[in-house]
Amino acid sequence: MIELQNVRKSYDGGKTFAVSDVSFRVRRGELLGLIGESGCGKTSTLKMINRLEQPSSGEILVNGENVRQQNAEQLRRNIGYVFQGIGLFPHYTVAENVCTVPELLAWPPSAVLERCRVVLELVGLAPAQFADRFPSQLSGGQQQRVGVARALAAQPELVLMDEPFGALDPITRADLQEEFKSIQRQLELTVIMVTHDMTEALLMADRIAVMNQGKVLQIGSPTELLNAPSDPYVRKLIEMPKRRADRLDQILDADSHRAERHD
């Protein structure tokens, strides 16, 4: 579905590389987590896929076609994008935000309206209640639901997500992660999701690519990463959620022992 071949990106004419020699493939219907700390090149990699950035060298193929040879705007309209800061248009209603891409693609108005209703329901927002509201009248979680609905409105096969749930409170984040995962399975979406949260990546991704200093260190399923980290940095990243989970187990164990003694 997507293939990156030796992609490099330099912002200073070749002195340093924000992305260097990145190659990977994402299969149809797969959710790839792209993880690393700020400045590791994960967002640049994502932006090169829909040509928000131009690679300095290397090729990117979507459905076997080189993105370089496609009109950037047409390409973007066919790829869903969920933005880091949500990026809803504050002067558009929820419905107008969601319909933006189908309208850019000149769908017939009746199809646009119907699609808007369907995707709003898909992301758990009752159209009657939310369609005419403005983003400023929504909570952070509701806003990001609209962001997801907008990305899915034109029925893309491929969705790019840039730290989509980063700004949300933990409970809302967990809800949205689960719901999005089930939507992704249901629609068989191919997704590349940038995140710096390893727990999120482990819970949502089919495969995870760990990036550091512009390079992909390891790419594999959550189990592969947990059991066989190939690099000290990957090990360190994976240790954190593991230690937390262990600690949580200990607390729960201790509680149940105490409860037993009281009986």
Place this chain on the structure above:
Amino acid sequence: MLTATGRNDMTENLAEQLALLPEYFRGHLALTLIALVIGMVISIPLGVWAAQAPRVKRPLLTLVSIIQTFPSVAILALVVAMLGGRIGSLPAIIALVLYSMLPIVRNTVTGLENVAEEVVTAARGIGMSPRQILTKVRIPLALPVIIAGIRTAAVWTVGLATLSTLVGASSFGNYIFTGLQTRNLLAVTVGSLAAACMAVILDSLIGGIQWLAANRNTGAQTARYRAVKVLIMIGLTSVLVVSGYSLLPDRKVDLVIGGKGFTEQYIVAGAVEEVLQEAGFTTEQRLGLGSEVVFQATANNTIDVYLEYSGTVWSNLMNREDNPGREAVMSEVEAYLAAEHGMANLARLGFQNLYALAMRREQAERLGIRSISDLKPFAEGLVAGGDLEFFGRPEWISLRDTYRIDFAEKLTFDTTLMYTAIAEEQVDVIAAYTTDGRVAEFDLVILEDPLNAIPPYDGFLAVSGDAMDNRLFVETLSALAGKISDEVMRNANRLVDVENRPVTDGVRYIREALTE
């Protein structure tokens, strides 16, 4: 008794001023709205362009800021000059448009630049073209800021439109400038209040639109939003109706009478207008114009007749410094006007309005002084007073060098204070205007100038080339030749300047002198 008369005068004066309101209101509103609309049409696209092109932005903003720093009167004068002396609405509108540009261009640029980066990125990311990003995202989001710029421009334009009077476009400025010159504070007040009201109304109206634009997302459903919307709609409709009326073309008149901005000019223009109307002409006045402006407008036939002085043409236009005597100056001026500008002297009225030395009658008689030559032996012991520019003008230099005269002290005053100073014996000699009503009021004598040190300032009716072809017009006005003496002019000026009577009283006084 006195109070009752005072109140009646006041009521009469107010009625006279209010009668002028529709005309000035029309003129002022039309100038403001036309300039504002043209300003928007030019400035918003410029601002959009500058926001997209960093290379354009800095020079453009600098340019519109520099325009703003030009004194407004200078811009008006320059525009008139660039249009080849054309006066009226066109130069006024051009100047107002130039002034309206800064706030609109600046706010357009700022508004577009301050649209949140993440929103613009999102627009790119979902596949909007640069043009779509501009029209669907950036401009709508910048709208409240752009409207705020238009609002600032509107208030400035209403204020500056008062200056249009100086280039012959009617506005509330007519009240202000006429009032200042003829000491009619009521007229100044009416004009200022009217302009302030117009500014406040436009400001609230555009402010309302700005509020609607800023709250269209969150407020659209509230009762308050709907109420404001209805109010704005009503306001806009009334402005549109009223401006439709303002933009109706002026009725065509036969003759246009011009004038500069001081009392004598208003009075003579008024008298000339009455005489012409009695001869059956329809007329219109364009008064309070700058010296240069009224001359140019007559040279290009926009104005048909106005009161000019031989010495003004002699020194300001012909750049002459010598003084061959009153008759010689007049005939050379006539030749110059005809040859260079196709204009003519239709009637030399008889009075001169020139700088002259004046003394208290009592002191002059005691010292036996009648002319500047007589004054010379006493001068070193006397204190002289002049207006703010007199002691730097060619007239004083010429006096000093011709008579080899100088005073113990030379003080400068505001004109009004200068007369008080001589009345209270703080100074002994002043540089007065020969036709100033206060010369009579304070019982001063004008000293003769036997050596012709000061160039003559014969008042005459300067007439455009086109008007000279109109026989009835020429006959009617040439009858005024020699009819207004120094004394008549001085007394008429005195009615207005000293006794605070309306200009119409001065006109009536002159008319009586004409029929004698």
